[in-house]
Amino acid sequence: MAVPVEEAIAALSTFSLEDDQAEVQGAGVLVSSERGATNSPIEYGDVSAYRLSLSEDTKALNQLNALIQEGKEMASVLYTYRSCVKALPQLPESMKHSQADLYLETYQVLDLEMSRLREIQRWQASAASKLAADMQRFSRPERHINGPTITHLWSMLKLLDVLVQLDHLKNAKASIPNDFSWYKRTFTQVSVQWQDIDSMREELDDLQIFLSTRWAILLNLHVEMFRVNKYP
Numbered sequence: 736m737a738v739p740v741e742e743a744i745a746a747l748s749t750f751s752l753e754d755d756q757a758e759v760q761g762a763g764v765l766v767s768s769e770r771g772a773t774n775s776p777i778e779y780g781d782v783s784a785y786r787l788s789l790s791e792d793t794k795a796l797n798q799l800n801a802l803i804q805e806g807k808e809m810a811s812v813l814y815t816y817r818s819c820v821k822a823l824p825q826l827p828e829s830m831k832h833s834q835a836d837l838y839l840e841t842y843q844v845l846d847l848e849m850s851r852l853r854e855i856q857r858w859q860a861s862a863a864s865k866l867a868a869d870m871q872r873f874s875r876p877e878r879h880i881n882g883p884t885i886t887h888l889w890s891m892l893k894l895l896d897v898l899v900q901l902d903h904l905k906n907a908k909a910s911i912p913n914d915f916s917w918y919k920r921t922f923t924q925v926s927v928q929w930q931d932i933d934s935m936r937e938e939l940d941d942l943q944i945f946l947s948t949r950w951a952i953l954l955n956l957h958v959e960m961f962r963v964n965k966y967p
Contacts, residue, residue, distance in 0.1 A: 763953045792887055795869060799890040802862045806897035809855045810904060817912035819848055820917045835924070842921040849918050849942065852911065859901060859952045866894050867959035874964075895956075902952040915946055 823841055869891055873883045883891070905911070919939060926932050945951050 736837065736936070741780075743887060749872050772963070774854060789888040792884060796887055796890055798865060799869070799887075799894055802858075802865060803890065803893050803897055805858055806862060806894065806901065809858055810897065810900050812851050812855065813901060813908060816848075816908055818914055819845055820910075820914050838921045838924040842925045845918040848914065852915075852946065853938070853942060855901065855905075855961075856942060859898060860955065862894060863956040863959045864896070864900060864963075866891060867956065867963045870960060871963040898952050898956060902950055905946070912946055915943065919943065 823844070824837070869883075869887075873887075920934075922939060926935070948954065
């Protein structure tokens with residue numbers, strides 16, 4: 736007697752196809768077949784095996800892509816930045832004797848936020864240096880024929896776009912200079928008993944210039960481009 740198809744399918748659905756055997760082969764790597772693909776899932780790790788002349792370019796591409804990813808994370812930090820000073824408590828007149836403790840705790844809170852801004856300052860300096868160096872490298876006469884690949888050009892444009900976004904976000908956040916002024920004030924109060932604060936004060940001054948100057952990131956890129964062109 737023939738078994739109805741519905742019952743056969745229902746019976747098969749009760750079987751488990753899973754076993755306890757180890758996976759001999761991992762998941763396959765995504766292969767992109769687009770003509771304009773600008774990403775490599777394996778970070779161009781196979782280039783050296785083919786002995787191509789692109790090893791230098793692929794190394795630079797990986798550096799650019801790493802900077803782009805870090806820059807997007809920096810943009811998220813700036814976009815979500817909220818003023819910390821508004822949340823800090825104010826001491827009543829009866830507790831003015833605890834002013835020193837309040838300054839120290841305020842400094843510790845603001846120092847965490849300022850450390851993120853220092854990371855952005857350091858990142859934009861390294862990104863501008865890398866972008867200017869790549870532009871200078873491809874502007875040489877011997878590279879006019881064998882110039883940058885489309886992928887390399889797109890990566891350079893993406894990094895430039897991230898730098899522009901960061902500069903716009905930094906200019907738009909009025910709460911950052913306000914928080915920094917409080918941070919510098921508390922630093923002056925709590926560092927009285929510290930030693931060897933010259934380097935910290937110099938770093939603080941550099942950060943103040945960076946935060947208070949409009950379009951500081953693009954200005955720094957402009958300076959880097961002139962610097963690398965002056966010393967080829």
